[in-house]
Amino acid sequence: MAHRVYNFAPGPAMLPIAVMERAQAEFLDFQGLGASVVEISHRSKEFEALVDETDALLREAMTIPANYRILYVHGGASMQFAAVPLNLIGRVPSRRALYADTGNFAGRAIAEARRYGEICIAASSAATNHDRIPEIDPAALEGEAAYFHLTSNNTLYGTRWNDFPDTGEVPLVADATSDILSRTLDVSRFGVLYAGAQKNLGTSGVAVVLIREDLLDHADPQTPNLLNYETYARDHSLTNTPNTFSIYMIRLVLEWLAAQGGVAAMQCVNEEKARLLYERIDRSGFYAGYAQPAHRSASNVTFNLTTPELLQRFLDEALREDLYALKGHRALGGVRASLYNAMPLEGVRALIDFMDAFEQRNG
Amino acid sequence: MAHRVYNFAPGPAMLPIAVMERAQAEFLDFQGLGASVVEISHRSKEFEALVDETDALLREAMTIPANYRILYVHGGASMQFAAVPLNLIGRVPSRRALYADTGNFAGRAIAEARRYGEICIAASSAATNHDRIPEIDPAALEGEAAYFHLTSNNTLYGTRWNDFPDTGEVPLVADATSDILSRTLDVSRFGVLYAGAQKNLGTSGVAVVLIREDLLDHADPQTPNLLNYETYARDHSLTNTPNTFSIYMIRLVLEWLAAQGGVAAMQCVNEEKARLLYERIDRSGFYAGYAQPAHRSASNVTFNLTTPELLQRFLDEALREDLYALKGHRALGGVRASLYNAMPLEGVRALIDFMDAFEQRNG
Numbered sequence: 001m002a003h004r005v006y007n008f009a010p011g012p013a014m015l016p017i018a019v020m021e022r023a024q025a026e027f028l029d030f031q032g033l034g035a036s037v038v039e040i041s042h043r044s045k046e047f048e049a050l051v052d053e054t055d056a057l058l059r060e061a062m063t064i065p066a067n068y069r070i071l072y073v074h075g076g077a078s079m080q081f082a083a084v085p086l087n088l089i090g091r092v093p094s095r096r097a098l099y100a101d102t103g104n105f106a107g108r109a110i111a112e113a114r115r116y117g118e119i120c121i122a123a124s125s126a127a128t129n130h131d132r133i134p135e136i137d138p139a140a141l142e143g144e145a146a147y148f149h150l151t152s153n154n155t156l157y158g159t160r161w162n163d164f165p166d167t168g169e170v171p172l173v174a175d176a177t178s179d180i181l182s183r184t185l186d187v188s189r190f191g192v193l194y195a196g197a198q199k200n201l202g203t204s205g206v207a208v209v210l211i212r213e214d215l216l217d218h219a220d221p222q223t224p225n226l227l228n229y230e231t232y233a234r235d236h237s238l239t240n241t242p243n244t245f246s247i248y249m250i251r252l253v254l255e256w257l258a259a260q261g262g263v264a265a266m267q268c269v270n271e272e273k274a275r276l277l278y279e280r281i282d283r284s285g286f287y288a289g290y291a292q293p294a295h296r297s298a299s300n301v302t303f304n305l306t307t308p309e310l311l312q313r314f315l316d317e318a319l320r321e322d323l324y325a326l327k328g329h330r331a332l333g334g335v336r337a338s339l340y341n342a343m344p345l346e347g348v349r350a351l352i353d354f355m356d357a358f359e360q361r362n363g
Numbered sequence: 364m365a366h367r368v369y370n371f372a373p374g375p376a377m378l379p380i381a382v383m384e385r386a387q388a389e390f391l392d393f394q395g396l397g398a399s400v401v402e403i404s405h406r407s408k409e410f411e412a413l414v415d416e417t418d419a420l421l422r423e424a425m426t427i428p429a430n431y432r433i434l435y436v437h438g439g440a441s442m443q444f445a446a447v448p449l450n451l452i453g454r455v456p457s458r459r460a461l462y463a464d465t466g467n468f469a470g471r472a473i474a475e476a477r478r479y480g481e482i483c484i485a486a487s488s489a490a491t492n493h494d495r496i497p498e499i500d501p502a503a504l505e506g507e508a509a510y511f512h513l514t515s516n517n518t519l520y521g522t523r524w525n526d527f528p529d530t531g532e533v534p535l536v537a538d539a540t541s542d543i544l545s546r547t548l549d550v551s552r553f554g555v556l557y558a559g560a561q562k563n564l565g566t567s568g569v570a571v572v573l574i575r576e577d578l579l580d581h582a583d584p585q586t587p588n589l590l591n592y593e594t595y596a597r598d599h600s601l602t603n604t605p606n607t608f609s610i611y612m613i614r615l616v617l618e619w620l621a622a623q624g625g626v627a628a629m630q631c632v633n634e635e636k637a638r639l640l641y642e643r644i645d646r647s648g649f650y651a652g653y654a655q656p657a658h659r660s661a662s663n664v665t666f667n668l669t670t671p672e673l674l675q676r677f678l679d680e681a682l683r684e685d686l687y688a689l690k691g692h693r694a695l696g697g698v699r700a701s702l703y704n705a706m707p708l709e710g711v712r713a714l715i716d717f718m719d720a721f722e723q724r725n726g
Contacts, residue, residue: 003392003395004398009403010404012403013402023390024387024391029366032366034687035368035687036378039377040375040688041688042375074568075438075442076437076604078602078604079438079589079603082590086587112587112588116585203401204405205568205606205607222478224445226445227587240438241374241567244375244561244567245566245567245568246568246606246608325407
């Protein structure tokens with residue numbers, strides 16, 4: 001039996017052990033072909049069937065309406081920071097788009113979008129170092145806009161949108177990389193919803209894009225073919241060789257998710273995992289949660305200790321107890337525990353037990 | 364023991380069995396971390412070391428000069444069809460670039476480049492349906508050009524450049540997807556050399572780009588960050604989460620290649636594999652080779668049979684003998700046997716034995 005830790009990495013993140021074991025078992029021989037899934041043509045009937053199955057599983061898991069297309073695109077969510085404006089900002093003559101600045105990845109999306117149009121920051125949590133979800137400036141919503149972009153969960157700071165803004169006719173575009181499949185989302189509220197795969201979906205190097213069909217055909221002429229949503233939709237994501245291994249892993253993860261009861265059942269477990277951990281943080285003054293309680297993420301729990309020395313000791317001792325990758329992002333410091341779908345409740349309990357013991361020894 | 368075929372797929376293609384078995388064995392626990400290589404941060408010291416090792420192995424394998432950078436970029440070679448002009452065509456005020464049209468992928472590269480500048484076809488084999496490498500029009504080489512792009516080996520038609528053109532001060536840019544690491548290439552002859560990973564390097568969804576340092580800093584302002592060579596060079600390809608599994612597989616393939624004696628030793632085996640198969644094709648009139656003999660590829664061997672019925676019987680019976688994925692591309696038809704590094708000599712012998720027996724039964 002392989003040695004396995006409780007892996008709290010923010011992404012690439014741990015995957016369900018059942019998925020990992022299945023991928024390992026069939027790695028040399030996929031469906032009796034005598035070749036691996038990574039060694040067959042993306043145009044083989046076996047791989048095309050795999051894409052169809054992945055579509056069907058995702059459509060079921062997220063209750064994706066019929067007028068939405070599912071795309072598997074190269075490059076992770078960060079490539080979408082350019083693809084979104086290239087595909088959508090030309091919808092309005094002013095090339096104006098609204099963005100919510102809620103942290104690191106939102107900021108990267110904004111910087112990239114500025115290459116392509118007039119970007120208006122409709123909400124920002126920068127003044128409080130992204131410890132909450134900000135209010136939206138009503139003035140920003142006046143006047144035309146190609147879309148409104150937000151990051152549904154902020155991996156780095158540990159905040160999330162609980163209620164999504166009503167943007168009227170302006171399509172809402174969400175980077176849902178760190179909470180897709182972790183809670184029910186009403187896809188029909190979004191014009192485009194995208195997510196890099198390496199947290200809740202599978203392995204890195206691909207992103208899933210859900211797009212309402214009427215938004216498909218607005219790309220700037222200079223959009224690279226492999227950043228154009230219309231291209232992916234037309235070719236069923238097989239324009240060139242996709243990241244076949246990642247798509248295969250997404251299919252395995254979706255099968256596993258269905259067997260767990262789907263997104264709603266997973267959300268119950270996720271909220272319980274987060275509740276237990278935040279309760280432990282708040283129990284005494286020894287640990288200090290970072291995000292404002294009303295905006296806390298269930299995917300990424302951020303907290304700190306009172307001194308850098310204590311923090312380092314915490315991380316070192318946690319690692320010795322097989323609690324892996326708890327170090328916070330360098331921009332914020334502290335501790336970050338990422339509790340994606342694959343993290344079992346027992347992993348959170350093990351972390352809490354460690355936190356109790358650590359406080360007893362050092363409190 | 365897993366059932367394994369001789370896999371002649373053009374890409375994604377077979378990988379060395381030793382590589383596949385090692386990846387399988389350590390899939391659940393990478394370097395004793397208790398997590399898979401696909402479950403750890405791309406910014407972990409273990410993954411950064413993996414990228415460094417991959418760089419060193421590739422630099423050794425291809426004798427890459429010190430003034431070239433190695434980039435691992437998202438999206439396969441086809442994404443480079445846009446990235447090359449976005450990064451380089453602005454080098455000259457006329458935004459003029461030269462392209463050799465030698466088949467399917469060259470044609471796609473040309474179509475994509477036309478979004479970004481004035482594309483001049485300096486050589487074309489279209490008139491003979493790409494059965495050879497064309498002569499270069501000397502007139503095209505007069506006047507300024509940002510670069511000269513060619514496809515070093517044409518996967519679909521089975522031709523390759525044996526001698527690369529002398530383009531003087533104009534940087535030569537090569538898509539070497541289907542022959543990288545299969546024969547010695549003098550990297551210093553190229554300004555940029557790129558290759559999708561899924562034939563001779565590893566698994567799909569990533570491309571390797573070798574670029575001379577003086578060409579790094581010419582990208583158009585509207586270049587998406589993740590298509591900008593300067594970004595990848597600055598961040599050691601870790602700007603966002605890369606396709607970590609593919610990079611890992613590339614490292615394993617490069618270790619295997621070194622153990623085989625490197626590219627020169629591999630080239631000897633590859634030339635022998637191709638010689639035997641072409642000799643078999645030419646032995647009687649039963650099989651008809653497609654490419655002109657002087658321009659035949661050692662990576663992709665294309666031939667046909669005299670009737671569609673005979674072709675179909677050939678493919679069906681071959682598959683029953685575990686000779687997999689021999690069907691030619693739909694644009695050309697016939698048979699295509701791809702003989703990348705991972706295809707052992709015994710696989711080619713098995714194919715030849717089958718071809719002998721098939722001719723005896725049907726000739």
